[in-house]
Amino acid sequence: MTASTAPPSSAPLLAIRGLSKAFLGVQALDGVDFTLRHGEIHALLGENGAGKSTLIKTLTGVYQRDGGTVALEGREIAPRGVEEAQRLHIGTVYQEVNLLPNLSVAENLFLGRQPMRWGLVDRGAMRRRARAILMPYGLSIDVTAPLGRFSVATQQIIAIARAVDMSAKVLILDEPTASLDAQEVAVLFKVMRTLRSRGIGIVFVTHFLDQVYEVCDRITVLRNGRLVGERRTAELPRLDLVAMMLGRELEAAAHRIDLGPAELDSRPPLASFKAFGKSRSVEPFDLDIRPGEVVALAGLLGSGRTETVRLVFGMDRADQGEATVDGRKVRLKGPRDAVRLGFGFCPEDRKKEGIVGELSVRENIILALQARQGWLKPIPRRRQEEIADRFIRLLDIRTPDAERPIQLLSGGNQQKALLARWLATEPRLLILDEPTRGIDVGAHAEIIRLIERLCADGMALLVVSSELEEIVAYSRRVVVLRDRRHVAELRGGEVSVERIVAAIASESKSGEVRQ
Amino acid sequence: MTLSAPGPSRNLPQYGALIAVLLANWLLFPDFFAIRLQDGRLFGSLIDVLNRGAPVALLAIGMTMVIATRGVDLSVGAVMAISGAVAATMTGAGWGLPAVLAASLAAGLLCGLWNGLLVAVLRIQPIIATLILMVAGRGIAQLVTEGQIVTFTSPALAFIGGGSFLTVPMPVVITIALLAVTALLVRATALGLMIEAVGVNRLSSAGAGVNTPVVLVAVYVWCGLCAAVAGLIVTADIRGADANNAGLWLELDAILAVVVGGTSLLGGRFGLVLSVVGALIIQAMNTGILLSGFKPEFNLIVKAGVLLVVLLLQSPTLTLFLPRPKGARPMGTVKPPVAPTSGGAKP
Numbered sequence: 001m002t003a004s005t006a007p008p009s010s011a012p013l014l015a016i017r018g019l020s021k022a023f024l025g026v027q028a029l030d031g032v033d034f035t036l037r038h039g040e041i042h043a044l045l046g047e048n049g050a051g052k053s054t055l056i057k058t059l060t061g062v063y064q065r066d067g068g069t070v071a072l073e074g075r076e077i078a079p080r081g082v083e084e085a086q087r088l089h090i091g092t093v094y095q096e097v098n099l100l101p102n103l104s105v106a107e108n109l110f111l112g113r114q115p116m117r118w119g120l121v122d123r124g125a126m127r128r129r130a131r132a133i134l135m136p137y138g139l140s141i142d143v144t145a146p147l148g149r150f151s152v153a154t155q156q157i158i159a160i161a162r163a164v165d166m167s168a169k170v171l172i173l174d175e176p177t178a179s180l181d182a183q184e185v186a187v188l189f190k191v192m193r194t195l196r197s198r199g200i201g202i203v204f205v206t207h208f209l210d211q212v213y214e215v216c217d218r219i220t221v222l223r224n225g226r227l228v229g230e231r232r233t234a235e236l237p238r239l240d241l242v243a244m245m246l247g248r249e250l251e252a253a254a255h256r257i258d259l260g261p262a263e264l265d266s267r268p269p270l271a272s273f274k275a276f277g278k279s280r281s282v283e284p285f286d287l288d289i290r291p292g293e294v295v296a297l298a299g300l301l302g303s304g305r306t307e308t309v310r311l312v313f314g315m316d317r318a319d320q321g322e323a324t325v326d327g328r329k330v331r332l333k334g335p336r337d338a339v340r341l342g343f344g345f346c347p348e349d350r351k352k353e354g355i356v357g358e359l360s361v362r363e364n365i366i367l368a369l370q371a372r373q374g375w376l377k378p379i380p381r382r383r384q385e386e387i388a389d390r391f392i393r394l395l396d397i398r399t400p401d402a403e404r405p406i407q408l409l410s411g412g413n414q415q416k417a418l419l420a421r422w423l424a425t426e427p428r429l430l431i432l433d434e435p436t437r438g439i440d441v442g443a444h445a446e447i448i449r450l451i452e453r454l455c456a457d458g459m460a461l462l463v464v465s466s467e468l469e470e471i472v473a474y475s476r477r478v479v480v481l482r483d484r485r486h487v488a489e490l491r492g493g494e495v496s497v498e499r500i501v502a503a504i505a506s507e508s509k510s511g512e513v514r515q
Numbered sequence: 516m517t518l519s520a521p522g523p524s525r526n527l528p529q530y531g532a533l534i535a536v537l538l539a540n541w542l543l544f545p546d547f548f549a550i551r552l553q554d555g556r557l558f559g560s561l562i563d564v565l566n567r568g569a570p571v572a573l574l575a576i577g578m579t580m581v582i583a584t585r586g587v588d589l590s591v592g593a594v595m596a597i598s599g600a601v602a603a604t605m606t607g608a609g610w611g612l613p614a615v616l617a618a619s620l621a622a623g624l625l626c627g628l629w630n631g632l633l634v635a636v637l638r639i640q641p642i643i644a645t646l647i648l649m650v651a652g653r654g655i656a657q658l659v660t661e662g663q664i665v666t667f668t669s670p671a672l673a674f675i676g677g678g679s680f681l682t683v684p685m686p687v688v689i690t691i692a693l694l695a696v697t698a699l700l701v702r703a704t705a706l707g708l709m710i711e712a713v714g715v716n717r718l719s720s721a722g723a724g725v726n727t728p729v730v731l732v733a734v735y736v737w738c739g740l741c742a743a744v745a746g747l748i749v750t751a752d753i754r755g756a757d758a759n760n761a762g763l764w765l766e767l768d769a770i771l772a773v774v775v776g777g778t779s780l781l782g783g784r785f786g787l788v789l790s791v792v793g794a795l796i797i798q799a800m801n802t803g804i805l806l807s808g809f810k811p812e813f814n815l816i817v818k819a820g821v822l823l824v825v826l827l828l829q830s831p832t833l834t835l836f837l838p839r840p841k842g843a844r845p846m847g848t849v850k851p852p853v854a855p856t857s858g859g860a861k862p
Contacts, residue, residue, distance in 0.1 A: 315722060339724030353722050358715045358783045359708075367712060370705045371724035378705040421723065 091163025101148025344422030568798030577741030585782030593652025595762030627739020676752030714782025
C-alpha cells in the first residue's frame with residue numbers, strides 16, 4: 001500500500017523544463033525549470049504573483065501548460081486534472097483541506113476507492129485499513145468520527161496520508177502550515193521527514209522562512225513567473241534568500257519606533273473599554289487605546305485575540321462592560337456603529353469577511369467610505385477613481401487597473417486593497433487581524449512600514465499577530481492573552497519576544513490583569 | 516455607471532434573442548410590425564407585446580434587485596392579487612381613484628416590508644420567507660374580495676389598464692416610468708453598489724459598515740411596490756379582481772425574465788433594462804405562438820426551448836467553445852502584465 005521506494009535510477013523524480021503558462025496575456029510562468037529529487041523536501045518560494053500556485057496547478061493539470069515538459073522519473077507526463085495527477089503518483093494537499101468534513105475519517109481516506117465486498121462498501125475493512133494507514137503518522141484517532149471534528153493540522157495529516165496511500169511519489173504541500181500553531185507544525189514536520197526517508201519527494205510552498213530553514217533541503221525561488229535560482233538550503237544565507245525573492249536588498253530588520261512611554265501615557269485615551277466582554281467568547285477585559293500608539297494582542301491561536309478585536313469593532317456584540325470614545329460612552333452594536341466612530345477593521349479571513357469578490361478594486365476601496373456617507377450621497381465616479389488610483393499607487397497594489405474584480409488579485413494585493421478601504425475613511429482606530437498572514441516578504445515589509453507611518457500621523461492601531469518579532473518591531477504596548485483572558489500587559493522597554501513568550505507560558509492560576 | 520451590465524458583448528444574447536424572436540414572429544405573421552393609430556392610441560402586434568408584457572416587466576424590475584441580493588421573491592404573484600383585490604373592492608365601495616391607488620400600493624409596500632423583515636431580521640432563507648406570503652397572499656386577497664370576483668365600472672381606474680398617454684398604452688407608459696424611477700433610485704445613488712455588495716458578500720458588506728438589513732428590506736419593499744403596480748394594471752385591464760387567478764405563476768415568469776436578462780441567482784451585478792428585455796422576450800414568444808396558429812399546447816415547449824438557448828448563450832462554459840473573432844479577448848479590460856518589480860511608489 002505504501003509508496004514504492006525510489007528505483008535506483010539516474011533520472012530525477014520530477015523534472016520540469018521550460019514550463020510556460022499565460023493568462024489573458026499575462027505571462028504567469030515563463031520557461032521555468034524545477035527539479036525534485038527522491039527523498040528531498042524542496043521549498044518553492046516567491047512573492048505573491050511569482051508563479052508558485054500557477055506552477056503547482058499547471059503541474060497537476062488544473063491548468064493546461066502552454067509550453068515545456070514535465071517528466072516523472074524520466075517519463076513524460078501531462079495530467080489533465082488533479083485526479084489524473086494522483087494516478088500518476090503526484091499528490092497535492094492544499095492549505096484549505098480539500099476533503100469532506102461531514103464524512104468520517106475512514107470514508108475520506110477511501111473516498112472513491114472504498115474497499116468493496118459483494119458490491120457493498122466493506123466498512124469493517126475500511127476502518128481497519130484506515131487505522132493502519134494513520135498509525136505511522138502517530139495518529140490513533142477514532143476513524144469513524146467526522147473529519148470536521150479534528151483540528152486543521154490533523155485533517156492535513158489525514159489528507160497527506162490519503163495522498164501517500166494512493167502511492168504518491170511526489171507530494172505537493174501548498175502552504176500547509178498557514179493555519180497551524182507551533183506544536184502542530186512540529187508534528188507535520190515530523191511526518192514530512194518520515195516521508196522523505198521513504199524516498200518521497202516533497203514540494204513545500206510556504207511564506208514562513210523559519211520553516212524553510214528548519215525542514216527543507218533545497219530551495220527554488222521564482223519571481224514574476226521566472227526562475228531566479230535553485231540552491232541548497234545549507235548554502236543560502238537568509239538575507240540572500242530574501243534578496244533572491246525580492247530582487248533587491250532589504251534592510252536587515254524593521255527598527256523600533258521610539259515614542260516615550262511617558263508622553264504616550266499622558267495622552268487621553270481615544271477609546272477605552274471597561275470590563276468589556278462576551279460570555280463563551282472572551283472574558284471581560286479593560287483596554288485603553290491612545291492616539292498614535294500601536295497596541296498588539298499576542299497569544300496562541302484560540303487565546304481570545306481575534307475575539308477581542310471582533311468585540312471592539314462590534315462584529316460580535318459584547319454582552320457586558322462599556323466602551324467610551326473621547327470620554328463619552330458609546331453604543332457598539334455592530335460594525336456600522338464602529339465605522340461611525342472612526343474605527344476600521346481588516347479581518348483575519350479576508351475572503352469570507354473582507355473582500356467583496358465580484359466587485360472591482362475601485363468599488364471595494366470606496367465601499368466603507370460610501371457606507372459611512374450613506375446611500376443618498378453617492379461618491380461621484382471621478383472621485384471614486386481618484387481615491388482608488390491614489391491608493392493603488394500609494395500601497396503599490398498590483399492590478400492592471402482599478403476595474404478588475406478584486407477576487408482576481410493575489411492575496412497580498414487583496415489585503416492591501418482592504419487596507420486602502422479603511423485608509424480612505426481616514427480612521428482614528430484601525431484594527432488589523434493578522435495583517436501579514438499569507439503575504440509575501442515584500443508586501444510584508446511594506447505593510448509594516450505603513451503601520452509605522454500611520455501611527456506617526458496620530459492614528460491608533462490595534463493589531464493581532466502571531467509573529468512575535470513583528471509585534472516587537474512596531475508595538476508600544478502588548479496585551480498578552482491566554483485561555484480567552486487578558487493575562488498581562490507589556491509596555492515600552494518591557495516589550496520583547498522573550499517577555500511575551502514568558503507571559504504566554506506563565507502558569508499563574510490567579511490570572512490577574514496588569515493595568 | 517451603466518443601467519445594464521457592462522460591455523456590449525455580454526448583452527448580445529438578450530438583444531439578439533429579442534430580435535430573433537421578433538423576426539420569427541414577422542416571418543410567421545407578415546403584419547407583425549404593422550402599427551396603426553386608432554382613436555388616439557397605437558395598435559398592432561408589436562404594441563401588444565409591449566402592453567401584455569408590462570406586468571411581467573414590472574415584476575422583473577423589482578425581482579432584479581431582490582435577486583441581486585442573492586434572494587428571490589416568490590410572493591409577487593400573490594401580491595398582485597392582493598393589490599388588485601384592494602383596488603377593485605374599494606372602487607366598488609365608492610372610493611375615489613387617489614385613495615384606491617394609495618391603498619393598493621400601500622398593500623404592496625406592506626407585503627414587501629413583511630418579506631424584507633423575514634429575510635433581513637429573522638434571517639429566514641428568501642425562498643422560504645416569500646413562500647409564506649405566496650401561499651397566504653391569495654388567501655388574504657380572497658378575504659378582501661370575500662371570495663367573489665369583484666368587478667367595477669370606474670373609468671378612471673380602467674384607464675390605467677386600457678387608456679393611453681400620447682398614443683402609448685398606459686401599461687407601457689407606467690412600466691417605462693417605473694423603470695426610469697428605479698434606475699435613478701439605484702444608479703444615481705449608492706444603493707446599486709450596496710445591493711450588489713450585499714449580494715456578493717453579506718458579511719464583508721456588513722463589516723465595511725453597509726447597513727445590510729436596511730438594504731435587504733428596501734429591495735423587498737420595492738419589489739412589493741412593483742408587484743402592486745402590476746396588480747393594478749391587470750385589475751384595471753379586466754375591470755375586476757380575481758383573487759384566485761390574478762398574477763398566477765407570474766412570479767416564475769418574472770424570475771425567468773431576470774435570469775434571461777443575465778442577472779445571476781447567486782447575486783451581485785444586475786441589469787434592470789436587461790431584465791425588462793428578458794420579460795419582452797417571453798411575451799414576444801407568447802404572442803408569436805398565439806399568432807402562428809400553433810396549438811397552444813406547443814406554447815410552453817417552444818418557450819422552454821428558446822429560453823434554454825438564451826441561457827446557454829450566456830453560459831461562460833459554453834462561450835469557451837464558440838468561435839471568437841480573431842484577436843478578441845474574453846475580457847476587454849486586460850492590459851499587458853505589470854512591469855516586473857518596478858518597486859512602485861515606495862515611501
